[in-house]
Amino acid sequence: MSVTVEVSNLVKQFDGGHVRAIDDVSLAIEEGEYLVLLGPSGCGKTTLLRTIAGLEQPTSGDVLIAGSVVNGLPPRVRKVAMVFQSYALYPHKTVLANIVFPLKPEKLPKQEREAKARWAAELLGIDNLLDRKPRQLSGGERQRVALARALVRAPHVFLLDEPLSNLDAKLRASARDELKQFQQRVGTTTVYVTHDQAEAMGLGDRIAVMDHGKLRQLGPPVEVYDDPADTFVATFIGSPPMNLIPRDGTLVGFRPEHLLPVEHVVGERVDASFHVDRIEYLSGDRHVYGTVSGIGKDTRVIARLPATVTDSVTPGESHAFGVSVTRLRFFDAESGLRSEPIQVNAEHG
Amino acid sequence: MAETLTETPPRQKLDGARQRLSDRDGFLAWIFLVPTVVYIVVLVAIPFFLAIAFAFSDVTSGNPSYDWVGLENFYRVFDDAVFWQALRNTFVFTVISMLLIVVLGKVLAMVLVADFKGKWIVRFLVLLPWTTPVALSSVTWLWLLHSIYSPIDWVLRNVGLIEENSYFLGRPALAMGSIIAVHVWRLVPLAAVIMMVGILSIPDDITEASRIDGAGFWRRMFEVTIPLTFPLIAVAALFGAIFTFTDMAVVYVLTGGGPTNSTHVLASWSFVRGIGGGDIGQGAVIALFLFPLLLAAAILILRAVRKMETI
């Protein structure tokens, strides 16, 4: 039983209009959906989250929760749960007191409150930590306490603000998995803010890519990855990012994994000469750095050869590479937006 | 959507939710501030303007009716050599005290943050001068500097440095020195505590990085600790300066302005004139003289702090 969250034509200005943190953003989050707000720091994603929570009031536009406009309502009555980047556990309270805390304003009997808190703690496997203080917990445990506290009030929507960024890299992968499983079990609509595209790709049902307060693209991870709406999305998502090659006022783009030795390209392809500088081995894949010529202007690009491609590639030499025509994306060099395909010298492989 | 937990409690609807006064930042901001503002306006701002009004009046403690006398009080105050002496003393007193307080406070702060045995007792002893009511500790100093029974004189005599007692409080220069010494003694612990907070709030990694970079004690002190704690040192200095500038307790108890009015500061001279002599108009003129000087000093230091903070 979750509800939808919607923002329409939302604008948020700071400093009397000098900074437009959110610039006319409209998006609807469906029931039970896991929506990730992705963008570089300062793109307005956290402000958007805080506006949904009620911690900021919009300059113009509306925030709707469960179909009703909640502009002007304090966070208290919006029935949302938020997990801050720092987890914001109350340092002076025990884990149990932290989890019970959101239930107190609901005026439930004490026993019922504790029962609910224990239920939430059990769900997250922290029922053995209830008497500890936050500073005695590890990063992963803190996240779980924060989630239990978010869960206990049965909120309409979870708002998560980069909850993984304080964890070390090793813990992050397992915590990410835990978060996803958790949301699948409780089925609550979730808005998740991150600057880490790997998290976004892994967690989101849909991804909303933001930059400079504007919504650049909204779609499922595959779509955002395969069909980026503009060069910002194309280069922000993907690691290494999409290669962009200028040609007659257009940018020809392709993902590094699609630049392969000619014999591995299936179907119609564009041939290019790839002068290799340097090779990196990364968990089985080879990242090949070099200059490509023949598609457009000579440009430094990166190719990612999967472990299944065993052709020898030598630094300092040129090799015959190619890209499948279906993998090419075209952007307007001026605006950066997607444009009509242009003719690139294609050959059959 | 995946399976939903059956235990999930039912949700309330948003309908009927409304904003209470305790939610409204604008309202809270006012209600939180109003009592303080009212209190300050009534008991600081009004008396302040009253003091200005007194300066132009002939109000005395015997005859409180208000009559405008223009600049009469100013002429009388400026004609008095004691006023100019007090003004000079106030500056000497403030500048020398502040320099000593900042330097000694810094040294003491370094000691207090260090780790050593018996730290607790040292901290207790060091706090004494500051926590003791100044009138009482000044009386103790009065006894320490006594013309006949001063133990300091006794030591100096027995070492053979002096023949006669020093009469610390009986000679103008020595008396002023004594006042400064007592004042410094009293305020160094406070300065040390404030600076200690500053030192403690420097992140460890910065200190450690500078150690690894090969900075010795003195370079660390002048290139890391002092620049990073400068805003706090400035604040401590500012508080101390205002305190010193306007303080009269030490002067009043130790010398009473004597010998022959040579050690008065503006505050004590204003008190002697305004309350002791009952000439409220003159007292107000002398006291008001403090304000523009304080304002200038405060603005200078606040500017310096802001400059440091933006870097």
Add this chain to the structure above:
Amino acid sequence: MAAPVATDAPSAAETARLRRRYAMRGVLSRVSLYLVAILAALLCAGPFVWSTLTATKLNADLYNPQHNPFLYNKPPTADHVMFLFTDTAFATFAWNTLWVGLLVVLITLVLGVPAAYSIARLNRPWSTPMGIGIFFVYLVPPSLLFLSLSRVVVWSGLQDSTWSLVLIYPTITVPVSTWLLIGFLKALPRDIEEQAMVDGYSRLGAVLRTVLPLLFPGVVAVVVFAFTLTASEFIYALTFISPTSEKVVSTGVPTELIRGDVFFWQSLQAANILIAVPIAFVFNLFLARFISGFTMGAVKG
């Protein structure tokens, strides 16, 4: 190929010499730390040691310039300490100082904490000018106001009553304390109170339940600061109050024990010790708590 950077690796003998030198330096810095600490303690507490010694001396011992003043030349006595309680209103003075101090601290917190929160957190356009305004109020010292405040006290009918001090002392403590608390509040992470607001509390509820407990070190600092300022205050106490039974220690002890030219030196010193030691003791406990709060990161967040 760049040439390898030349590093002169120290020889074994050189390293040993350096190690000796730094071991030496370590010892020296320890020794000088202890020396400075002892010197500081002596300079700060010396007058109080002197007080104790004086307070317990017989007149015949004290008032003889030939006697070594650092020794008991006659047996010590407690008479002059008892004199404080039997022949002066010392106990009344101490009690007055205590309750005035506690009330003033209370008023200071009640006025200062909300005001500081309003300025530090509620982001009104007038927050910054108001903060600076409160700071400038601190620049208006007692020595500037006592003349007009003495008239205010007369008008309010509190003349010669200890309550006049309760009314007036917050003018000294509130601006400083508000200013201090603004600093402490700015160092507290905002997340915590915002979390409480999302968790179903109003702004006021969040302040009461999360900000106040975390502000504890700041409150301690204010308590110590305000109480010390109040107990030390001299000008107002001297100006407003003349009856003995209404005086505080700052004015009561000097006026009662200095009668004209006659100084009751031993009793004066005893009063000093009896007041100084308890205050310093309690505040040292506070300070330890305050510092541990700091090092545990309660303030740094």
